Amino acid sequence: AQSVTQLDSQVPVFEEAPVELRCNYSSSVSVYLFWYVQYPNQGLQLLLKYLSGSTLVESINGFEAEFNKSQTSFHLRKPSVHISDTAEYFCAVSGAGGTSYGKLTFGQGTILTVHP
Amino acid sequence: DAGVTQSPTHLIKTRGQQVTLRCSPKSGHDTVSWYQQALGQGPQFIFQYYEEEERQRGNFPDRFSGHQFPNYSSELNVNALLLGDSALYLCASSRDLTGHTEAFFGQGTRLTVV
Numbered sequence: 001a002q003s004v005t006q007l008d009s010q011v012p013v014f015e016e017a018p019v020e021l022r023c024n025y026s027s028s029v030s031v032y033l034f035w036y037v038q039y040p041n042q043g044l045q046l047l048l049k050y051l052s053g054s055t056l057v058e059s060i061n062g063f064e065a066e067f068n069k070s071q072t073s074f075h076l077r078k079p080s081v082h083i084s085d086t087a088e089y090f091c092a093v094s095g096a097g098g099t100s101y102g103k104l105t106f107g108q109g110t111i112l113t114v115h116p
Numbered sequence: 117d118a119g120v121t122q123s124p125t126h127l128i129k130t131r132g133q134q135v136t137l138r139c140s141p142k143s144g145h146d147t148v149s150w151y152q153q154a155l156g157q158g159p160q161f162i163f164q165y166y167e168e169e170e171r172q173r174g175n176f177p178d179r180f181s182g183h184q185f186p187n188y189s190s191e192l193n194v195n196a197l198l199l200g201d202s203a204l205y206l207c208a209s210s211r212d213l214t215g216h217t218e219a220f221f222g223q224g225t226r227l228t229v230v
Contacts, residue, residue: 004158036221043120043206043221044159090158102147102210103172104219106158 002027002093006107014115015083021076021110023091030096033074034104035065038088047089050074051096086114118143120209120222128228129197137192137225141209148190149219150182153204165190166212194227202229 007022025031032051036044048059055067065076074091091107121140129135141148147166151159161174165184179195188209194201204226208219 006158041223043223044208045221046218049218092158102212103149103161103164103174104151104159104208105161106151108158109156 002031002095002105004091004093004105004107006091006110008110009108010111010113012113012115013081016080018079019077019081019085019112021089021091021112023074023076023107025072025074025091025093027072027093027095031093032096033065033067034092034094035059035063035074035076036090036092036106038090038109040087044090047076081112081114083114083116085112087112120145120207120220122205122207122222122225124225125223126226126228128230131197131199131229133197134193134195135197135227137194137205137207137227139190139192139207139209139222141188141190141207142220145209145211145220146188147210147212148184148188149208149210150190150192151206151208152176153206153224155203159206162192197229199229202227 003026005024013019034049035047037047048057050057050067058064063078088109088111090109092104123138149164150162153159162176164172168184181193184190204224206224207222210219211217
C-alpha cells in the first residue's frame with residue numbers, strides 16, 4: 001500500500017517569487033510519482049511525472065520536481081510564479097508493480113495562491 | 117478529441133436513493149478508473165475497469181459498483197445513498213493498466229445527497 005503526505009495545505013506567495021510545494025510518500029514497492037493540478041470546478045490535469053531515469057523532471061510551464069528516494073520525497077518547485085498558477089496541486093503515487101499497478105493514491109492537496 | 121466526458125455534471129439525490137454516473141473515455145483509451153473527491157480532500161480510488169472487468173478496487177463498500185461496456189465507456193452506480201457520499205466523482209482513462217501512460221481526468225460529476 002502507498003500513502004502520500006503533502007506538508008502544506010495552503011501556500012500563499014507573491015507573483016514572480018519562487019515556490020516549493022512539498023510531498024512525501026511511503027511505499028513498500030517501487031513507485032511512479034505524479035503532480036496534478038486542479039483549477040476551480042475542473043478535473044485534474046497532469047503537470048509532470050517520474051517513472052524512471054533522471055530524478056529531475058520538468059513540465060512545459062516551468063515547474064520541476066525531483067525524486068529523492070532516500071528521503072521519499074517528490075517536491076514541486078517553480079523559480080518564478082504567475083497569477084495563472086493559482087490552483088490546487090495534488091501529489092500522487094502509484095505502484096510500479098503488484099496490486100497497486102495503475103492505481104493512483106493522492107495527497108490531500110496544496111492550495112497555491114499567487115498574489116499580485 | 118473530446119477527452120474524457122462525464123455526465124451529468126451535477127446531481128442532487130435523496131438519502132437512500134440510487135444513482136448512476138457515466139463516463140466516456142478519451143479516444144484510444146481502454147482503461148477507466150473512478151475516484152471520489154470529498155470537499156477539501158484529495159481524490160480516493162474507487163475501482164478500475166479493463167476489458168469489461170473490475171481489475172482493482174479501493175476501500176469502498178459494495179454499495180459502489182460499476183460496469184464497463186464494449187465501447188470502453190463506464191458507469192458508476194451507488195446504492196442506498198448516504199449523506200457522506202456527497203462528493204465530486206472523477207473518471208480517469210488511460211491507454212493501459214500499467215500506470216506508465218498518462219491518466220486523463222474528466223471534469224467530474226458533483227453529487228449532493230440531501
